[in-house]
Amino acid sequence: MPVGTGATVKGVFHRDVRDEARASIILANTYHLYMRPGMEVMEKAGGVHRFSSWEGPMLTDSGGFQVFSLAGVRKLSEEGCRFASHIDGSKHLFTPENVIDTQRTIGADIMMAFDECPPGDAPREYAARSLALTHRWLERCFDRYASTSPRWGHSQTLFPIVQGCAYADLREQSARFVQRFDADGYAIGGLAVGEPAPVMYEMIEVVNAVLPQDRPRYLMGVGTPVNILEAIDRGVDMFDCVMPTRNGRNGMLFTSEGVINIRNEKWRDDFSPIDPDGTAFVDHAYTKAYLRHLAVSGEMMAAQIASLHNIAFYMKLVRQAREHIVAGDFAAWKAEAAAKLIRRL
RNA sequence: GGGGGAAUACCAGAGUGGCCAAAUGGGGCAGACUGUAAAUCUGCUGACGUACGUCUUCGGUGGUUCGAAUCCAUCUUCCCCCA
Numbered sequence: 554m555p556v557g558t559g560a561t562v563k564g565v566f567h568r569d570v571r572d573e574a575r576a577s578i579i580l581a582n583t584y585h586l587y588m589r590p591g592m593e594v595m596e597k598a599g600g601v602h603r604f605s606s607w608e609g610p611m612l613t614d615s616g617g618f619q620v621f622s623l624a625g626v627r628k629l630s631e632e633g634c635r636f637a638s639h640i641d642g643s644k645h646l647f648t649p650e651n652v653i654d655t656q657r658t659i660g661a662d663i664m665m666a667f668d669e670c671p672p673g674d675a676p677r678e679y680a681a682r683s684l685a686l687t688h689r690w691l692e693r694c695f696d697r698y699a700s701t702s703p704r705w706g707h708s709q710t711l712f713p714i715v716q717g718c719a720y721a722d723l724r725e726q727s728a729r730f731v732q733r734f735d736a737d738g739y740a741i742g743g744l745a746v747g748e749p750a751p752v753m754y755e756m757i758e759v760v761n762a763v764l765p766q767d768r769p770r771y772l773m774g775v776g777t778p779v780n781i782l783e784a785i786d787r788g789v790d791m792f793d794c795v796m797p798t799r800n801g802r803n804g805m806l807f808t809s810e811g812v813i814n815i816r817n818e819k820w821r822d823d824f825s826p827i828d829p830d831g832t833a834f835v836d837h838a839y840t841k842a843y844l845r846h847l848a849v850s851g852e853m854m855a856a857q858i859a860s861l862h863n864i865a866f867y868m869k870l871v872r873q874a875r876e877h878i879v880a881g882d883f884a885a886w887k888a889e890a891a892a893k894l895i896r897r898l
Numbered sequence: 899g900g901g902g903g904a905a906u907a908c909c910a911g912a913g914u915g916g917c918c919a920a921a922u923g924g925g926g927c928a929g930a931c932u933g934u935a936a937a938u939c940u941g942c943u944g945a946c947g948u949a950c951g952u953c954u955u956c957g958g959u960g961g962u963u964c965g966a967a968u969c970c971a972u973c974u975u976c977c978c979c980c981a
Contacts, residue, residue: 618933639935745932773933
């Protein structure tokens, strides 16, 4: 949602944590069509959380990411973050408190804390100062959370966000700090923001070594199919990412055989399905040639089909991951799948 | 039959004597996109070479000029107007 609302609405597809296996997941902004009605999102001593009305849980971001992505046009302070709307220039102030209020109003099942997300190359001194601010904000978020009630008759939970940039000791410190709130789940933020992938993986390992095993770990904003498999391998349970939709709109299709740029002329006469492995999101499988025609013609349908296809692909990917974790052959499957996923077709 | 206009790279279309291998768009090719200010943005697109560069291009032919996509003659093709 645009600046001013203080939150981004997402759908989250979550495992039933009663499964033995880790890795459930995902993702898909604004798409809730993959979720089962009344599915239990998580269990905690003494109670079961139920989703809001419809097909699945709603997760909202706090607006913290805007602190990162709008770095050029915002002002950070102890109080919060000021923005000028890109739409009408009006001024807006996000604070830990009003961001919680907004998410209460939206009715999110999972609300996110308000944090600062520094860039991947942030110097240590900045990272440490930022982390301290994020932690202070986090306490304010939970204060507000504790002093307010769900508005729409279903429970609303709040996830803290681990920060610390690319510094292992800061990450570890943060992962310990956030546990004082005994949350239903924990988010890992501030990754995939410019740092190399190996650094991201290392940070995930550091953090997950500290976070509790019996609560979902949510890696925010990640990522490519391979990123997701690597993160699952390191104990992450939940993801969200714009990649399947944004890249889909821009003509990139993820398939079990590799990545396709559907605008390429090579697909012009290719009447085979987008993915031979059958990740079609409807019974009818669109052909590459048809989708290319729509994309080249500038038809909105191309963006729609590509987005839905990519989301369906991501959903299938994590479902397979879960199955292979249960079957006990995740590592072998991951290696084989990843090799294909990075190919360009 | 008479009069006028036009032919430019894959397409469309600027350019009217040197700063033109030739604007701009499209098409093509490649790349980017990771808690969505994004149906977006970037690069390349005559040949050879990493590159400075060299060579061949602006309908055909022949001229003028130090120098021509640009001027002249002629041919070809297309378009328009009048009969």
